[in-house]
Amino acid sequence: MTKPEVVVHRDGDLLAAAAAARLVTALVDAQTARGTAHLVLTGGRTGIAVLEQLRATPARDAVDWSRVELYWGDERFLPSGHPERNETQAREALLDHVPVPAGRVHVVEPSDGRFGDDPDAAAAAYAEVLAGLGDGAVPSFDVCLLGVGEEGHVASVFPDSPAVRERERPVVAVRDCPKPPPTRVSLSLPAIRASRQVWLMTTGAAKAEAVAAALTGTAEADLPAAGAVGTERTLWLLDAAAAAKVPSE
Numbered sequence: 001m002t003k004p005e006v007v008v009h010r011d012g013d014l015l016a017a018a019a020a021a022r023l024v025t026a027l028v029d030a031q032t033a034r035g036t037a038h039l040v041l042t043g044g045r046t047g048i049a050v051l052e053q054l055r056a057t058p059a060r061d062a063v064d065w066s067r068v069e070l071y072w073g074d075e076r077f078l079p080s081g082h083p084e085r086n087e088t089q090a091r092e093a094l095l096d097h098v099p100v101p102a103g104r105v106h107v108v109e110p111s112d113g114r115f116g117d118d119p120d121a122a123a124a125a126y127a128e129v130l131a132g133l134g135d136g137a138v139p140s141f142d143v144c145l146l147g148v149g150e151e152g153h154v155a156s157v158f159p160d161s162p163a164v165r166e167r168e169r170p171v172v173a174v175r176d177c178p179k180p181p182p183t184r185v186s187l188s189l190p191a192i193r194a195s196r197q198v199w200l201m202t203t204g205a206a207k208a209e210a211v212a213a214a215l216t217g218t219a220e221a222d223l224p225a226a227g228a229v230g231t232e233r234t235l236w237l238l239d240a241a242a243a244a245k246v247p248s249e
């Protein structure tokens, strides 16, 4: 289990820009080491802001976008093109602006897709996609980007939920989500933990309690972010407000 590292930036804008710069380097390093970079995207304000900053930086072209496999840590189970879908927001923020081959953008089926409004079928299908792209149930994602909710959720894994107790399946359907929309498809914590690097990125005073709790031993069932760890690195990227209650070493 990797010990979480905490990096604090002055404010949210700087965090997003710095995380985007860090991501360029991580992707280039992954491609240098292994040929292809596997990146898991996240929804939420911070996650999308990082993609917008990535689009804006000239350094983005240091990444060979033809050798990036893209996934989502979770998806809001909505019709294709819905503005609230994480896919829609990621395409607008970045994917429509870089030459990633369509076949390497692995989206979760929408609620008007092949499986209609059956999120369990969409989750099972996504798990099959992941199984086909790595050596195990899921690829060893090079970087798994995550936002963090006020109560400590990551992806769509919420405290004291069936998803946080999932130990077998890499992808699950989530219903009655406290954060709208209510129905989602999400990686489980075991799938997130297959990542080489897990980056938890959040800003604002409203997250300070959850961040401090995650970093001071709270059980993952009560605070899922505490269970989001990478095999090689677990990195908390915070602004000063979200880091305000993190105990100093």
Ligand SMILES: O=C(O)[C@H](O)[C@@H](O)[C@H](O)[C@H](O)COP(=O)(O)O
Pocket: 042, 043, 044, 045, 046, 047, 074, 075, 076, 086, 146, 147, 148, 149, 153, 154, 155, 156, 179, 202
């Ligand atoms: O689909 C989603 O909503 C995200 O995947 C979710 O996990 C998000 O990252 C957190 O809720 C933090 O969101 P903010 O960065 O907007 O606070």
